[in-house]
Amino acid sequence: MSYPSVSFRFALFLSFSLTASSSSSSLLPPVPFFSKRYAPSSSIPKATPSDLLSLLASKSQPLTVNPVVARQLKSCFKFLVPFSPAMPRHRKLGMAALTGPSRREENELVWFPPEPVLELARLAVDSGGDSAAIHRLLNPTVIPVPDVEGSNKDRCQLTRTPYGRRFVCEELNLYLQFLFELIVNRGPSVGLDVKLNRFDLFHGHLFLAVDSGRLGILFHAKEYPEYDKQVFPYNMGFCQRGSNVTYDDSMNLRNILWLAPLPGDSKDSWVAPGVLVVLDARADGIIYRDLIPDYVKYARTIYEDDLGDVAVDVNYLNVGSETQNYQIFIC
Numbered sequence: 001m002s003y004p005s006v007s008f009r010f011a012l013f014l015s016f017s018l019t020a021s022s023s024s025s026s027l028l029p030p031v032p033f034f035s036k037r038y039a040p041s042s043s044i045p046k047a048t049p050s051d052l053l054s055l056l057a058s059k060s061q062p063l064t065v066n067p068v069v070a071r072q073l074k075s076c077f078k079f080l081v082p083f084s085p086a087m088p089r090h091r092k093l094g095m096a097a098l099t100g101p102s103r104r105e106e107n108e109l110v111w112f113p114p115e116p117v118l119e120l121a122r123l124a125v126d127s128g129g130d131s132a133a134i135h136r137l138l139n140p141t142v143i144p145v146p147d148v149e150g151s152n153k154d155r156c157q158l159t160r161t162p163y164g165r166r167f168v169c170e171e172l173n174l175y176l177q178f179l180f181e182l183i184v185n186r187g188p189s190v191g192l193d194v195k196l197n198r199f200d201l202f203h204g205h206l207f208l209a210v211d212s213g214r215l216g217i218l219f220h221a222k223e224y225p226e227y228d229k230q231v232f233p234y235n236m237g238f239c240q241r242g243s244n245v246t247y248d249d250s251m252n253l254r255n256i257l258w259l260a261p262l263p264g265d266s267k268d269s270w271v272a273p274g275v276l277v278v279l280d281a282r283a284d285g286i287i288y289r290d291l292i293p294d295y296v297k298y299a300r301t302i303y304e305d306d307l308g309d310v311a312v313d314v315n316y317l318n319v320g321s322e323t324q325n326y327q328i329f330i331c
């Protein structure tokens with residue numbers, strides 16, 4: 001997430017809190033803004049982020065997830081790579097497969113990624129979700145984020161910090177790149193028309209979901225829809241200027257989730273394959289109802305912090321001037 005949208009989020013939060021405190025001065029009980037979110041307000045069972053992760057970990061339905069919730073959640077999963085119930089046989093696909101893989105190889109790279117990605121997934125769990133463990137895998141050299149498609153002239157800073165870093169292990173950087181490209185290539189198969197540019201898809205949030213033992217990335221496409229008096233009357237700051245992303249039904253598909261395979265108890269065991277899925281936040285679905293906070297319903301944003309502890313943001317930015325040149329920046 002980039003800073004302008006953070007401040008946008010907090011500005012909204014502030015205006016809600018002010019409303020809440022002014023209503024408390026009129027002797028009404030204060031409105032607990034956040035605590036309402038997952039609390040059962042009636043007998044209708046609510047979906048939680050952990051339900052979502054559980055369903056993506058096993059084929060048989062986990063007993064912890066209410067069957068009604070499970071059915072509704074599953075109806076919102078649009079898989080970019082077929083959901084594979086069993087761990088495929090471990091086929092070692094290395095660097096070579098990351099550049100120019102076949103469709104089958106692409107699937108396998110998601111189900112069972114190259115060794116460094118698996119090590120990262122295991123490290124996430126073994127470290128108890130300590131993001132410092134991830135940070136230590138980054139090259140300490142900081143790389144200033146250059147102009148991205150004219151962002152400088154709009155005074156837009158897309159990334160959390162004005163500089164980024166890369167993983168020491170080049171295969172990890174390549175894998176991230178592979179995921180961005182795969183989302184763009186396969187998006188249309190589920191109705192997601194997505195482009196790699198500074199208004200649409202350029203970032204994801206790498207998180208560690210400690211309770212479920214899962215490492216993942218929540219990608220956000222359609223980050224800055226074009227301001228439009230009728231359909232999107234929201235000012236999101238400098239980075240929205242000049243946007244050519246139309247606010248339409250494809251906004252429902254802007255949250256894309258990658259999960260690394262789920263590590264088992266012993267060093268080499270894996271209990272669930274990797275996943276790449278679009279989380280459909282259509283207005284009549286359970287994701288929209290239960291997993292998207294009220295104050296960003298219109299933007300259809302699932303928050304990464306709801307899925308786990310965020311370790312870093314991963315950005316894939318076109319920093320070329322004449323010709324396209326996409327680079328990874330970890331911030």
Ligand SMILES: *[C@@H]1O[C@H](CO)[C@@H](O)[C@H](O)[C@H]1NC(C)=O
Binds near residue numbers: 149197198199244
């Ligand atoms: C939309 O804007 C991006 C970023 O400036 C640009 O790369 C892309 O070509 C534009 N798309 C269209 C259809 O104009």
